[in-house]
Amino acid sequence: MADLEDGDSVEVQGSAATPYVLKNTGGVYSCTCPAWRNQGAAIDKRTCKHLRKLRGDAAEAERIGGESELPAKSGDGTAPALLLAHKWETDHDPRGWWMSEKLDGVRALWDGERFVSRLGNAFAAPDWFVASLPRTPLDGELFGGRKLFQKTVSIVRRADAGQGWRDLKYVVFDAPEHGGTFEDRLGWIADQVGGMDPAFVAAHPHEVCEGLDHLRAELARVEALGGEGLMLRKPRSKYEKGRSTTLLKVKSFFDADGVVVDHQAGTGKHKGRVGSLLVETPDGTRFSVGTGLSDREREEPPPVGTVIVYRYQELTDAGVPRFPSYVGIRAEQPAPPPPADPGEAFLAVMRDVRPHLDAVVRRLQRAWPQGRPVFTELPEEVLDRLGLNDAGLIELQRALEAAEAAAGVVGDIVDAD
16 A cells, blocks of 8 residues: 655545645644544544545554554553743842753653653653663653754654654753752752763753843843743752742743634735634634744645644733744644534534525525435535535434434425435
8 A cells, every 4th residue: 555754745536626635744644634624533543534545444543543653641641740830020030040941842751661741641762762761750851953843743743763763862851759959950860861872862951040131141042043942940949740930931932832723825925825824722812823834834734623832922911922923733632522412512513504504505406496415515615514524414414304303403404305
């Protein structure tokens, strides 16, 4: 069977007039067909008939099934209790605090056996990458370099433990189980890392901040090099599990997560491709993100439902990010919520699309006054909103009849043989 190399895409003809695009992004396979886009599973757990036809049933079953190539859960999948930062406020005097560059990579706990993400998933690192790491837990960042966040994400998300890891380094900045002060932990890390493979492991450098001017100068230097910002650690602080005021992040811009809810058409030089992503925050705020998208990402944007990272300067009084720019796809996509009751979910969808569906059906009924099944003639955008593929049309017919009988919300819109 054929397959796609990382970064490749191919068009296939489906039921729609426009061909569907299949692509492989860091080992995550996607398709632009409605069947793939409307699945409730996480994006790296989805498949469709087009992917199965291209790669073969066995390859797709192995990719998303029991013996999946996806990163396995660590234990029961519980997120590790890591030290998390608060935002630095300008009225806080940083003098005497430990200062370091904030790395734009992927946070990873080394639990003594493997790398575990913030959500509790294990990263499939090669044996040669972890060979020199100790049995003692370490806290650090899988780092591929400044301005290489998306490349780093694509490497760590793969399940083949490939050669891409040679471009990464595990940068250690803390020891969760040590028990001593931060200064004690820094000394212990330096001793430990000294015996590890320097090609793949490094101790993160820190220096004592001399005051606000020193902080601002270092922030400007790091940002000019393409760095994300700075971190401040309270002197003689212990490792606290959870968000703590002993760890502060200092940035001119801030990062946050949002879910892609739509692709907005481009104009001018971007006509014919995506101009921006419509993004929704956890509190329901929606805004457009166009800055930062590459030409390739405008041609093949992150699918609807994908969690992305965006960067912004500040929030408006209404809570909308100012000057948002696209950073990349979040390394981990959260698990989908439990499915709603099928009957209630169906009725909710029908209420949402009924005006459009009614108009389409009326046009079709005028075209075929003798009466015939209408659902095979529905336009692609209606099928997308209903979450249907070709095989779902018969189920829609049955569901409409059941819903009409049970709830009376559909009305007389079925004109069937």
